[in-house]
Amino acid sequence: xxxxxxxxxxxxxxxxxxxxxxxxxxxxxxxxxxxxxxxxxxxxxxxxxxxxxxxxxxxxxxxxxxxxxxxxxxxxxxxxxxxxxxxxxxxxxxxxxxxxxxxxxxxxxxxxxxxxxxxxxxxxxxxxxxxxxxxxxxxxxxxxxxxxxxxxxxxxxxxxxxxxxxxxxxxxxxxxxxxxxxxxxxxxxxxxxxxxxxxxxxxxxxxxxxxxxxxxxxxxxxxxxxxxxxxxxxxxxxxxxxxxxxxxxxxxxxxxxxxxxxxxxxxxxxxxxxxxxxxxxxxxxxxxxxxx
Amino acid sequence: xxxxxxxxxxxxxxxxxxxxxxxxxxxxxxxxxxxxxxxxxxxxxxxxxxxxxxxxxxxxxxxxxxxxxxxxxxxxxxxxxxxxxxxxxxxxxxxxxxxxxxxxxxxxxxxxxxxxxxxxxxxxxxxxxxxxxxxxxxxxxxxxxxxxxxxxxxxxxxxxxxxxxxxxxxxxxxxxxxxxxxxxxxxx
Numbered sequence: 001x002x003x004x005x006x007x008x009x010x011x012x013x014x015x016x017x018x019x020x021x022x023x024x025x026x027x028x029x030x031x032x033x034x035x036x037x038x039x040x041x042x043x044x045x046x047x048x049x050x051x052x053x054x055x056x057x058x059x060x061x062x063x064x065x066x067x068x069x070x071x072x073x074x075x076x077x078x079x080x081x082x083x084x085x086x087x088x089x090x091x092x093x094x095x096x097x098x099x100x101x102x103x104x105x106x107x108x109x110x111x112x113x114x115x116x117x118x119x120x121x122x123x124x125x126x127x128x129x130x131x132x133x134x135x136x137x138x139x140x141x142x143x144x145x146x147x148x149x150x151x152x153x154x155x156x157x158x159x160x161x162x163x164x165x166x167x168x169x170x171x172x173x174x175x176x177x178x179x180x181x182x183x184x185x186x187x188x189x190x191x192x193x194x195x196x197x198x199x200x201x202x203x204x205x206x207x208x209x210x211x212x213x214x215x216x217x218x219x220x221x222x223x224x225x226x227x228x229x230x231x232x233x234x235x236x237x238x239x240x241x242x243x244x245x246x247x248x249x250x251x252x253x254x255x256x257x258x259x260x261x262x263x264x265x266x267x268x269x270x271x272x273x274x275x276x277x278x279x280x281x282x283x284x285x286x287x288x289x290x291x292x
Numbered sequence: 293x294x295x296x297x298x299x300x301x302x303x304x305x306x307x308x309x310x311x312x313x314x315x316x317x318x319x320x321x322x323x324x325x326x327x328x329x330x331x332x333x334x335x336x337x338x339x340x341x342x343x344x345x346x347x348x349x350x351x352x353x354x355x356x357x358x359x360x361x362x363x364x365x366x367x368x369x370x371x372x373x374x375x376x377x378x379x380x381x382x383x384x385x386x387x388x389x390x391x392x393x394x395x396x397x398x399x400x401x402x403x404x405x406x407x408x409x410x411x412x413x414x415x416x417x418x419x420x421x422x423x424x425x426x427x428x429x430x431x432x433x434x435x436x437x438x439x440x441x442x443x444x445x446x447x448x449x450x451x452x453x454x455x456x457x458x459x460x461x462x463x464x465x466x467x468x469x470x471x472x473x474x475x476x477x478x479x480x
Contacts, residue, residue, distance in 0.1 A: 004419050004422055004423065004469060004473075005419070006331050006415070006416055006419050006439050007411070007412035007415045007416055008412075009323070009324075009327040010327065010330075010409070010412065011323050012322055012323055012326045012340070012343070016340050017322060020318070020322070020340065020343060020344045020347070021315055021318055021319070021322075023344060024311075024314055024315060024318055024344070024347050024348065024351070025311050025312075025314070025315050027348055027351065028311030028314050028315075028351050029311045125341060125345075128341075147352065167349065167374065167375075167378065168342070168345035168346070168348070168349055168374070168375035168378055168379070169375075169378040169379070194374075194378065195374055195377075
């Protein structure tokens with residue numbers, strides 16, 4: 001049994017300690033206000049409404065105290081405009097860049113500045129894993145970290161892959177061509193089993209792809225064995241392409257997953273519907289860096 | 293030296309979104325998590341990554357931090373065990389492949405510490421290789437109790453299982469290891 005004695009503890013190298021500590025602080029500080037980002041625009045909007053209201057009140061009440069108010073300004077119009085500061089996330093988004101006309105799926109976010117430092121830490125893990133999955137790949141897009149999953153899209157040459165980080169587990173997908181093929185391989189999912197809070201395991205399925213150039217009304221939906229139908233969410237990459245992603249987490253089946261109904265995919269492309277059924281094992285193990 | 297009150301206050305601050313509380317927790321337990329992860333992965337670099345992941349997970353789940361007997365450490369070990377379990381799945385195959393390679397040579401101009409690290413890595417891989425035949429749950433209990441020095445109660449809190457389960461898993465692990473060791477001795 002003496003052979004099973006591990007080596008003695010060692011302190012973490014100072015450099016690593018400092019780096020990790022800095023990353024943690026950055027992640028925590030970046031994360032903390034991010035949950036309350038609405039406060040700033042909401043406060044600004046509220047302030048504008050208050051100012052507009054006060055201006056309107058001042059104008060309606062007449063008097064000589066309205067020197068600051070623009071002559072002829074319609075106070076009711078002003079207040080109506082400013083009272084609705086929300087940009088309307090489900091609008092088609094004429095200001096959103098993107099080569100495709102995508103109406104059926106909500107565009108989640110245009111990636112740009114790395115606001116959340118936690119993502120930086122995750123990206124580093126992705127970059128390391130990417131050296132084996134898709135050497136030379138560069139990150140071109142990410143999907144907003146929903147607190148459970150942080151998914152980024154990586155491209156090298158004419159192929160792409162994704163890196164999904166959840167519960168400390170990094171999953172990369174087998175690279176696929178940037179020009180999506182018509183077959184089921186375009187819609188394969190990765191499967192990741194993680195211990196569930198209440199015991200047993202949860203399984204997370206992740207799929208991602210590229211919206212074809214020039215596609216009009218592109219819609220992808222996955223129907224999972226638990227009955228959930230999950231529409232793809234979209235993001236636009238720095239390379240101008242639009243990428244989609246589907247994530248679904250559910251309790252893992254007790255027995256063989258192959259005894260469940262298959263995962264069904266519905267693609268609607270330019271008004272034409274295509275249906276796919278994923279084969280357990282073959283189409284549900286899209287990951288590249290760990291087993292199923 | 294920390295007191296129960298310190299730790300509870302720290303956890304309260306963590307739950308209240310205080311980043312400094314996370315940094316303090318890392319300062320306090322970073323080394324223990326780091327070594328726990330090294331013993332789970334057999335790789336210092338992986339242990340560094342895993343340690344960072346563990347504390348990021350702690351931050352993400354800060355509202356759920358649990359204090360056991362005045363210490364957050366058992367819960368922290370539970371998070372570390374989950375993170376390293378996932379990490380080791382993907383690393384296992386790589387380690388198996390590495391085990392077939394000749395041991396890395398220590399370069400004479402490297403610092404002693406680097407040489408020590410190579411030695412500890414080799415040793416840990418040998419140990420992990422030896423316990424690979426144990427079921428993962430038993431490996432985890434062994435790691436927490438025998439290697440990281442947690443009590444049965446703390447290990448139970450870390451793994452969120454009854455104390456009896458920890459005892460039985462450890463007992464089975466020891467019995468299996470005894471069999472494996474004697475079988476190895478006979479084989480030689």
